[in-house]
Amino acid sequence: MTQDDTTNRDTQPDLGRRKFLNSAALVGLSGAGLSVGLSACNKESAPGAKAPSAKGEVATHSPYEVPPGQLDEYYSFSSGGHSGDVRIYGLPSGRQLKSIPVFNTDNLVGWGITNESKAIIGTRPDGSLKYSTGDTHHVHQTYTDGTYDGKYFFVNDKIHGRLARVRMDTMECDKITELPNIQGFHGTFTDKRDPVDPKINHTTRVFCGAEFSIPLPNDGRDMEDGSKYKSLFSCVDSESMEVRWQVLIDGNCDLVASSYDGKLAATNQYNTEMGVHYEDTMSSEMDACLFFNVARIEEAVKAGKVTTIGSSKVPVVDGTRASNKDPKAALTCYVPIPKNPHGVNITPDGKYYACSGKLSPTASVIEHALVLKWFDGGLANARDAVVAEPEIGLGPLHTGFDNKGNAYTTLFLDSQIVKWNVEAAIKAFKGDKTAKAVVDRIDVHYQPGHGFTSMGETREADGRFFNSDNKFSKDRFLPVGPLHCETAQLIDISGDKMKLVHDHSVLSEPHDSIIVRRDIIKTRQIYDMDEFPNAVKDPAESGVFRNGKKVTVKLTSQAPAFSLREFKLKKGDEVTLILTNHDKVEDLTHGFAMPKYDINFIVNPQETKSVTFIADKPGVYWCYCTHFCHALHLEMRSRMIVEA
The missing domain is CATH 2.60.40.420 (Cupredoxins -  blue copper proteins)
Incomplete structure (x- = not known):
């Protein structure tokens, strides 16, 4: 077969691409065209380009493999942990596509080196970076009509209390805001619609929870008096990236969720004891899932019922238990949850929140409508908003959802993912002895932390995949010394039984991710x-x-x-x-x-x-x-x- 033979083009080199590259080299080599280079071939490059075929020498593929020349179905946006960046993976292949520097410096693109990036990160008077480290945890996109709109995503820095915004068209950070008077900025979530203006159905806020309680103001006073320690829950404007307001609360914030109607934001709390030392944070059998009435908070801010802390001018409202005993006037609602809960997520239909126990083998299901009923004075006890509490296994952490009413929770101590049905759990909680909440279990390797389903944080959860980010990977990959990579395991959840598809390595320590359909993401290839x-x-x-x-x-x-x-x-x-x-x-x-x-x-x-x-x-x-x-x-x- 000659090189010009086109009868079996799929097995031959891409001649259009070869011609393009060779002509570019020739133009560059000619003295007169030295500065033209590849640009001279721009007209013939794109039309002639052809993706390599999956035929020929390539073996038959599994339904989860992405053959050469084909694209993944999903983007996975994953925090890089203490590397300070955000990673983009293709799924189901598990291929890493990009690392987006955010709170770290990066020699590949010059992040933290160029004047433009330094202005975003923040500098000292001498021009040096104010911070050169970061700890990214939670990545969430902007929403329209309850699903991702591909405009921005936001990620937090736990170390220095910062929130970053990343443009989805260029996949580059364009703004960083430091939150005042907080430490341990752990959980963050965008709102899913504006709760005040019914004409606005897209993201206008980013909710931010502070994990570590500190003396406020933290200026050297009350350092030994733990009773004076407080936390703040913050709201950042998604466009201006300015802090709109903060809420003074009891207890530590962990993860954050927001409702589909825009009325509530939520955070699970693991230290309602307000303990300063390790053992003091676990003395109570009940902690809380704390709900914020967004409209009431903004009305209080507008009415001037606020204070400020330290040198910050951000308005602060009082969301402590003592100041919010009257439900009809309350800004916050503390729903008791066992024990040291880790993770709060809302079902795609917007009806329920799942809040896992971590030190309790249970997941608590909280009904959204009942929390609103409490705020209206129609529910006597906030605990009555809990409509199910199935026993699902040891060390439950994070929960994702499919489109069939099922929840998928990581079990850190059991090294499993457990599949359970929300409605069955509610029936069992009401006394139906025939209702079985747990549907299936699958082993993962090892100690899963965060887990997430494809489109599972949106109304368009599709029930295709669950990705388990595991905290230990010993014996899963080639050894590379004392510092191991970690394991992300892709699980098919489309059938009655979960099926482990494959492992892919991740580095360093991802804390949370979202899986987004590729058609939602519209990137630019060339700047203006x-x-x-x-x-x-x-x-x-x-x-x-x-x-x-x-x-x-x-x-x-x-x-x-x-x-x-x-x-x-x-x-x-x-x-x-x-x-x-x-x-x-x-x-x-x-x-x-x-x-x-x-x-x-x-x-x-x-x-x-x-x-x-x-x-x-x-x-x-x-x-x-x-x-x-x-x-x-x-x-x-x-x-x-x-x-x-």
């Missing part, structure tokens, strides 16, 4: 140069511009060259270097590394980034492209000369 006020729009604008000791260097990149072959500086100059990528080809990213100056970043097609540094080392420094872009990638350099 007009978005960047400092863009160098014409290579002719390149050069060195001096204002005393302050120097601006403007340059562009277009495969396979930078617009400046060299640029000269003087020792002691304060230099701001601005780089704009002029290539318009999808996936044609350029890097810029500066030896001995600790600078390395990338610019995507049509993007602009900048860095500022002091030219304090005389000599010659070859600045080069770090991101493979062209056959002449190694030759893509610019010479920085620092004169003594």
Whole structure:
């Protein structure tokens, strides 16, 4: 068979792609076309591109395998834990697609190095980062009509009490807010609709729970008096990213949930004892799931029934037990739950919350309508909002849901996922001895922490997959030393019995994830140069511009060259270097590394980034492209000369 034979094209190399790459190399190699590179081939690249076929040498695939050239059905957005980032995986393949730097520094993209990223993270007066560490825990998207809308997702930093927003079109962080007067920012969840304006049916708030109680204000007073320790529950505006209000509460916040009608936010609490030491946090047999009446809180804020704490100007309302005994005026409702609960999640129909016991082998089912009834004064005891409490196993933590009325809860101590039916649990709680809540169990390896179902945090839960993030992976993968990766195990939940599909490794320690249908996510492939006020729009604008000791260097990149072959500086100059990528080809990213100056970043097609540094080392420094872009990638350099 000749190379031109098209009778069995599926088994042959993609000739359109080969022609594209070879022509790009030839154009780049020609002296006259040195700066054209891949851009010259933009017109013939996309139409001729063909995804590799799954035929030929590729074996028959299981229904869960994603063959070469095909795309995953779902995105999984997963917190990276104490790495400070967010990971994107494809499911069902389990392939890691991207790491999004958020609270960490990242040499791949220059996050924490470029001026633009430093402005988002926050800096000290000397220009250094205010924080260079973070601990991401919970990832949640924005909603419209009770399902994901693909606009933003939010993730928290437990260490420094920050909330970050990530644009879904570029998968990049665009805003970070630090919450005042809190520590241990653990749980977060977006609202699913605006509860005040019925015309607004999309996310307007992000609810944030503080896990650690501290003296308020935390300025050195009352440090030894645990009775003075309090926590705050915060609400952040999803657009402005400003803190709207905070609620003073008793007990620690753990995870957070929000209702589909926008009326309630909830957090489970594991230390209603307000204990300072380890043993004191487990003395009570009952803790709580705490509900916030969002409309009443906002009415109180509007009416000025607020205070402030320390130097913060954020309005604070009183949500403590002592101040909320009258249900008809209460801002909060504490529903007693056994014991040290971990995790609160709402069913896709919006009727029930599942709150797991952790130190109790039970999951408590709380009816949304009954919590509202308590706020209206029609329910005598908040505990009466609990309509089921099935015994499901040891160490229950997180719960996901399918579209058939079933719940799936991780059992940390049993190393299992338990499938249980919500309505059956309610019937059994009412005394029906024929009702069996637990439907199925499956072993996972080992100690599952967070678990989540496909589209399970939306009205469109589809009952396809459950993903178990396990905290230990010994003997599951090739050993790589004392620090092990962890295991994410994909489970098929579409049938009566759960079926383990495969393991995939995750690093470092994911805390929570969401599984989102791929059609919801609409990403951009190329930036708009007009978005960047400092863009160098014409290579002719390149050069060195001096204002005393302050120097601006403007340059562009277009495969396979930078617009400046060299640029000269003087020792002691304060230099701001601005780089704009002029290539318009999808996936044609350029890097810029500066030896001995600790600078390395990338610019995507049509993007602009900048860095500022002091030219304090005389000599010659070859600045080069770090991101493979062209056959002449190694030759893509610019010479920085620092004169003594």
